[in-house]
Amino acid sequence: MSKIPAELRYSKDHEWVRLEGGRAIVGITDYAQDSLGEIVYVELPSVGDTFEAEEEIANIESVKAASAIYNPLAGTVAAVNEALDGSPELVNQDCYANHLYELTDFETSAFAELLDAPAYQAWLDAQKS
Amino acid sequence: MRCTPVFEEYGTYPGVRMIDFGGWNLPVNFQAGILSEHHAVRTRAGLFDISHMGECMVTGVESEAYLDYLFTNSVAGMVDGQIIYTLMCYPSGTVVDDLIVYRIDSESYWVVMNAANVSKDLAWITKENPWAASGKAIPTIVDFSEYTAQLALQGPLAERIITRLCPEAASLGFFTFLKDARVDGIRCILSRNGYTGEDGFELYCANDQSIHLWKALLAAGEADGLIPCGLGARDTLRLEAKLPLYGHEISETITPLEANLGVFVKLEKPDFCGKAALAKQEEEGVPRTLRGIQMIDNAVPRNGYQVFLGEKEIGYVTSGALSPTLDIFCGYVLLDRSITLKFGDEVEVLIHGKRKRAKIVKTPFYKRTPAKKIT
Numbered sequence: 001m002s003k004i005p006a007e008l009r010y011s012k013d014h015e016w017v018r019l020e021g022g023r024a025i026v027g028i029t030d031y032a033q034d035s036l037g038e039i040v041y042v043e044l045p046s047v048g049d050t051f052e053a054e055e056e057i058a059n060i061e062s063v064k065a066a067s068a069i070y071n072p073l074a075g076t077v078a079a080v081n082e083a084l085d086g087s088p089e090l091v092n093q094d095c096y097a098n099h100l101y102e103l104t105d106f107e108t109s110a111f112a113e114l115l116d117a118p119a120y121q122a123w124l125d126a127q128k129s
Numbered sequence: 130m131r132c133t134p135v136f137e138e139y140g141t142y143p144g145v146r147m148i149d150f151g152g153w154n155l156p157v158n159f160q161a162g163i164l165s166e167h168h169a170v171r172t173r174a175g176l177f178d179i180s181h182m183g184e185c186m187v188t189g190v191e192s193e194a195y196l197d198y199l200f201t202n203s204v205a206g207m208v209d210g211q212i213i214y215t216l217m218c219y220p221s222g223t224v225v226d227d228l229i230v231y232r233i234d235s236e237s238y239w240v241v242m243n244a245a246n247v248s249k250d251l252a253w254i255t256k257e258n259p260w261a262a263s264g265k266a267i268p269t270i271v272d273f274s275e276y277t278a279q280l281a282l283q284g285p286l287a288e289r290i291i292t293r294l295c296p297e298a299a300s301l302g303f304f305t306f307l308k309d310a311r312v313d314g315i316r317c318i319l320s321r322n323g324y325t326g327e328d329g330f331e332l333y334c335a336n337d338q339s340i341h342l343w344k345a346l347l348a349a350g351e352a353d354g355l356i357p358c359g360l361g362a363r364d365t366l367r368l369e370a371k372l373p374l375y376g377h378e379i380s381e382t383i384t385p386l387e388a389n390l391g392v393f394v395k396l397e398k399p400d401f402c403g404k405a406a407l408a409k410q411e412e413e414g415v416p417r418t419l420r421g422i423q424m425i426d427n428a429v430p431r432n433g434y435q436v437f438l439g440e441k442e443i444g445y446v447t448s449g450a451l452s453p454t455l456d457i458f459c460g461y462v463l464l465d466r467s468i469t470l471k472f473g474d475e476v477e478v479l480i481h482g483k484r485k486r487a488k489i490v491k492t493p494f495y496k497r498t499p500a501k502k503i504t
Contacts, residue, residue: 037146037157037158037162037163037361038162038163038164040429040451040458041427041428041429041451041458043427043428043481059481061428061429061451063163063164063361063365063450063451063453064157064163064361064364065431066429066431066481068481085427
């Protein structure tokens with residue numbers, strides 16, 4: 001069973017988002033990190049760059065494969081989690097405590113349209129069946 | 130999807146992660162994970178189920194001459210109980226497959242093929258190659274792939290573990306085999322070789338005995354830290370040790386000379402399939418060369434990524450990974466040989482739309498220190 005914290009919002013591409021201090025904090029879900037396997041490198045976006053929703057924004061390299069990360073929410077990158085540069089395995093250890101990047105200039109209404117925890121669980125169940 | 134005969138045993142192990150590998154449902158890793166499994170093989174021992182590999186038996190008086198014609202390495206020079214690695218080429222000099230050949234005697238050989246190439250190889254060996262197509266007599270070729278399981282016990286403690294179940298294994302030199310070994314009572318072909326860059330053994334047995342053998346080996350090695358390992362670790366291990374992977378370093382569009390496997394191509398043999406083309410390539414200059422790279426910028430070079438020197442595209446990545454032993458991002462690149470690059474020279478790899486710096490380095494990335502024999 002994947003962990004899906006109730007307080008977060010989710011995209012169908014398996015990112016989670018939470019709001020904090022006017023910023024949207026973005027990471028990948030437990031399902032995503034488990035599917036990727038052991039993560040060896042995270043390529044993060046440049047601070048100041050603007051991305052559309054569902055645009056490719058980052059890349060996660062696991063031992064076996066490279067996987068694109070799709071931005072769940074249109075906005076501008078305000079900060080990235082630099083701890084992942086030297087320790088990408090943090091995402092495997094706790095994907096909800098170790099985010100990828102933070103966004104500003106996003107629409108609050110777009111955030112509200114993201115999946116809540118039960119909807120994301122239903123989406124996962126639908127993918128598996 | 131096809132499953133190996135051992136899948137029934139490990140398919141329910143907690144933490145096992147299965148992937149579709151060319152139509153085979155195979156473990157990419159077990160509970161330990163790829164990195165831990167890799168380290169286990171480098172420092173202790175790991176057990177792999179590689180029953181997807183294909184095998185055929187070649188028998189008859191023409192066997193030696195026929196295989197010496199089909200293969201680039203010297204089959205005629207082999208002795209009983211010896212193994213060689215070889216390429217099998219088309220007349221164009223590009224590669225049908227790479228194979229392991231076991232000489233049982235001058236009239237019987239056991240030939241091991243890559244899983245994805247079994248049908249193609251058998252068609253080539255039994256009828257499509259120029260010798261067979263000409264109507265000349267060929268030996269009897271029997272496909273054993275469906276009936277044969279293959280396990281690989283790899284790592285510095287492999288000898289200690291296998292001798293608990295088969296004391297005779299200690300007498301095996303590297304690239305030799307016992308045609309009729311008993312391992313915990315199970316009849317096997319037992320050879321000393323592998324695809325990891327470590328000491329190790331490969332075992333072939335009948336499908337219905339494979340679970341017994343798998344469990345017996347794991348039990349015999351438990352105290353030494355032996356763990357089951359998947360294809361993920363097998364790939365990073367072979368990559369560090371510069372062991373080629375068909376479809377990557379060699380293929381239907383790459384010759385063995387381009388892949389720097391010339392040592393396995395015996396151009397001095399009177400004739401073999403592909404000789405004329407390879408001899409011509411050697412004489413006129415091999416167009417491409419396989420080099421090793423280490424990334425300067427952090428990123429994983431993967432198969433197919435383009436390589437640049439300044440604005441000029443000079444080749445592509447054949448394989449790449451994080452090397453778990455060295456903790457570097459590294460790989461192999463097939464480069465235009467007209468450009469001379471020294472060790473330490475910088476090139477760039479296009480990774481996710483960005484140029485990432487890498488340098489040309491010596492290979493293999495990892496070479497084991499052979500155990501000192503007390504004489």
